[in-house]
Amino acid sequence: MIIAILGAVFSIFIVVVVHELGHYFVARWLGVHVLRFSVGFGKVLWSKTNSAGTEFAISMLPLGGYVRMLGEAREEGFPEKMIPYSYNSQPVYVRMTIVLAGPIINFLLAIFLFWLVYLAGITHIKPVIGRVVPASIAEKAGLSSGEFIQSINSKPTPDWQSVLTHLINQVGDNKPIILIVSHPPFKETKTVKLRINQIEPDQIFKTLGIEPYYPGYSMTVGSVLKGGAAEQAGFITGDRIIAINQQPYDEMGQVLALIRKSPGKELTIQVLRRRKKLSLNVTVGTMEQNGSLVGYLGFRLLPKPWPPAMVSKKNYSLLTAWAPAFERTVSLVTLNAVVLWKMILQKISLQALGGPISILKTAGQASQQNWQVYVSFLAFLSVALGFINLLPIPGLDGGQFLFLFIEMLSGKAISPRVQQLGFILGFILLLFLIFRATLNDLVRLFS
Numbered sequence: 001m002i003i004a005i006l007g008a009v010f011s012i013f014i015v016v017v018v019h020e021l022g023h024y025f026v027a028r029w030l031g032v033h034v035l036r037f038s039v040g041f042g043k044v045l046w047s048k049t050n051s052a053g054t055e056f057a058i059s060m061l062p063l064g065g066y067v068r069m070l071g072e073a074r075e076e077g078f079p080e081k082m083i084p085y086s087y088n089s090q091p092v093y094v095r096m097t098i099v100l101a102g103p104i105i106n107f108l109l110a111i112f113l114f115w116l117v118y119l120a121g122i123t124h125i126k127p128v129i130g131r132v133v134p135a136s137i138a139e140k141a142g143l144s145s146g147e148f149i150q151s152i153n154s155k156p157t158p159d160w161q162s163v164l165t166h167l168i169n170q171v172g173d174n175k176p177i178i179l180i181v182s183h184p185p186f187k188e189t190k191t192v193k194l195r196i197n198q199i200e201p202d203q204i205f206k207t208l209g210i211e212p213y214y215p216g217y218s219m220t221v222g223s224v225l226k227g228g229a230a231e232q233a234g235f236i237t238g239d240r241i242i243a244i245n246q247q248p249y250d251e252m253g254q255v256l257a258l259i260r261k262s263p264g265k266e267l268t269i270q271v272l273r274r275r276k277k278l279s280l281n282v283t284v285g286t287m288e289q290n291g292s293l294v295g296y297l298g299f300r301l302l303p304k305p306w307p308p309a310m311v312s313k314k315n316y317s318l319l320t321a322w323a324p325a326f327e328r329t330v331s332l333v334t335l336n337a338v339v340l341w342k343m344i345l346q347k348i349s350l351q352a353l354g355g356p357i358s359i360l361k362t363a364g365q366a367s368q369q370n371w372q373v374y375v376s377f378l379a380f381l382s383v384a385l386g387f388i389n390l391l392p393i394p395g396l397d398g399g400q401f402l403f404l405f406i407e408m409l410s411g412k413a414i415s416p417r418v419q420q421l422g423f424i425l426g427f428i429l430l431l432f433l434i435f436r437a438t439l440n441d442l443v444r445l446f447s
Helices: 002-029 080-085 092-119 137-141 160-170 201-208 229-233 252-260 322-344 356-367 371-389 397-410 416-446
Strands: 034-049 055-069 122-125 129-132 148-152 177-182 189-194 210-212 217-224 240-244 266-273 276-283 285-289 292-296 299-303 311-314
Touching: 002 034, 002 055, 002 092, 002 371, 092 322, 092 371, 092 397, 129 137, 137 189, 137 201, 148 160, 160 201, 160 322, 201 210, 217 229, 217 252, 229 276, 240 252, 252 292, 322 371, 397 416
Parallel strands: none
Antiparallel strands: 034 055, 122 311, 129 210, 148 177, 177 189, 217 240, 217 299, 240 266, 266 276, 285 292
């Protein structure tokens, strides 16, 4: 839990700091004096001023940050000799560059992070269907268990991420989605047509009625949680479960089902440890799940290996890793734009929005995986922050850029009154979106 919390906090901290550093460094580079660089909003908890006169601060509300430049507020008073270093005395193109610097550096950070991931080598798990729900859209279309999705609308799908991306791009378009699928040994193919409308991005597979194939877990204990029932009973890493109450088992799914149905009960579990058979007496732990009590032991299991035919790994060099990193970043920006546009057209509902709880939860989960998963999440979060800030909503970088663009076309600045009204409306819209996203998070959390 501590690792998850620290991982989540660090994720948000790093992408926000990088975003604001983009504004800060470009402003300094273009000769604009920066008064304050703050991580967070509200009351300042800690601050330090450097030799250039910039105050670096950490503020109470860690939901973003800001860079305050000299002369950014037109009513601000300062010595006449400082006019050349004020924000509003700069040409429009200079101010536009400063405004765009934050989102752009977020995209550059994402490219760099993905470059690190690809440099280490990428393992693709082929998108093989594990189960098709009876009478579902997928079954009616002709999909079946064990089939490999080779492409969607002629676009290759080497993994489930690409399958999900291509499906989201097609939601609500009222056009048939053409899937080319094959069955092991993946030689003969068949064509399947699907139609999907009003499906939430995080519910596509569930609505279609398909579950990705997963090899499951072995009968071997991978790790034992401290203080749990398994540790108290004497389980150690490497124990292989062979029987419970003298009843042999060879499928971990059956073992887990029995444990879940036995909260508080005593079981005798036979294990194989270093070629010796042992019997361990354990009192099954109890926890509440979805309103009912279920049993658990408190160990993690070793997953079964993936079949070699489903796995492919591609290695990249220092130079070649940049291309897929750039493509992945562009793909994520495009996906964000598609989802937003379909929300505006009401092809995807606002229930798809994820808020701070989803971000923290996902960040925490990613921090408990291998470093590639966590770094990939950081890149995804950086893209999301950059994209959101480009939206033409007053109060965001995109809204400020829109005002500057109008100023460039008209030859005169937007009046402070109009800007203030825009900021108020933008603030209300942002509050609504944050409220709706948080509400969605709570519904997902307790459903």
